[in-house]
Amino acid sequence: MSGLVLKLNPRERVLVNGAVIENGDRRSRLSILTPNANILRLRDAIRPDEVNTPVRRVCYIAQLVLSGDVEEEDAKLQILRGIEQLSQALRDDDSRTHLDHATEAVGRLDFYRALKSLRNLLQREARLLGTAPQ
Numbered sequence: 001m002s003g004l005v006l007k008l009n010p011r012e013r014v015l016v017n018g019a020v021i022e023n024g025d026r027r028s029r030l031s032i033l034t035p036n037a038n039i040l041r042l043r044d045a046i047r048p049d050e051v052n053t054p055v056r057r058v059c060y061i062a063q064l065v066l067s068g069d070v071e072e073e074d075a076k077l078q079i080l081r082g083i084e085q086l087s088q089a090l091r092d093d094d095s096r097t098h099l100d101h102a103t104e105a106v107g108r109l110d111f112y113r114a115l116k117s118l119r120n121l122l123q124r125e126a127r128l129l130g131t132a133p134q
Contacts, residue, residue, distance in 0.1 A: 003031070003032075003033075004031070004032040004037075004039065004112070005029060005030070005031050005032070006029070006030045006031075006032065006039070006041075007027070007028075007029050008023040008027065008028050008029070008030065009023065009027055010023060010024065010025050010026055010027060011023060011024075011025070012041070012042075012043060013041075013042040013043070014039060014040065014041050014042060015038075015039065015040040015041075015042060015045075015066065015067055016032070016037060016038070016039050017037055017038050017039075017068070018038070018067070018068040020042070036109070036110075038065065038066045038067070038068060038111070038112070039066065039112055040063060040066040040067055040112075040115075044119070045063060045067075046059055046060050046063055048060075053125055053126075053129060053131070054082070054085065054086055054089070054125070055086060055118060055121045055122055055125040056122070056125075057082060058079055058082035058083060058086065058118055059115055059118045059119060059122070061075050061078050061079050061082065062075065062079055062106075062111045062114050062115040062118065063115060065111040066111055066112060066115065072109050072111070075111070076106055076109070079102075079106050079111075079114065080103065080106055083099050083102055083103050083106070083118075086099060086121070087099050090121065090124070090125075094124075095121060095124060098117045098118065098120045098121055099117075099118075099121075101113070101114075101117040102114045102117040102118050105117060
């Protein structure tokens with residue numbers, strides 16, 4: 001994850017390698033220099049009771065790796081299977097691009113980038129299922 005830059009709002013929380021860090025009263029910018037650091041913005045986190053669609057399920061597994069609740073190797077196969085299943089339903093070029101990027105990121109064990117790519121599909125999935133995005 002070399003070169004990741006996080007822009008945080010006041011009082012925004014982020015999980016870095018299992019530690020919750022809260023920003024102060026002003027906007028700030030953090031550069032994450034450590035490769036393979038596990039980072040999750042808590043404002044973007046999917047809660048367990050929100051895991052109710054195919055894309056959310058795959059995102060949640062990636063998120064569990066970032067939070068340190070699941071080992072990378074255990075999650076890798078589950079995520080790749082989930083991406084394969086999603087690719088059978090989401091056939092447009094834009095969705096394929098996001099799924100391809102997620103697959104490549106999982107192959108590199110870069111679960112932050114995989115989650116970022118998969119999250120791009122949440123609004124599309126909500127439209128297809130006729131549900132409101134959460």
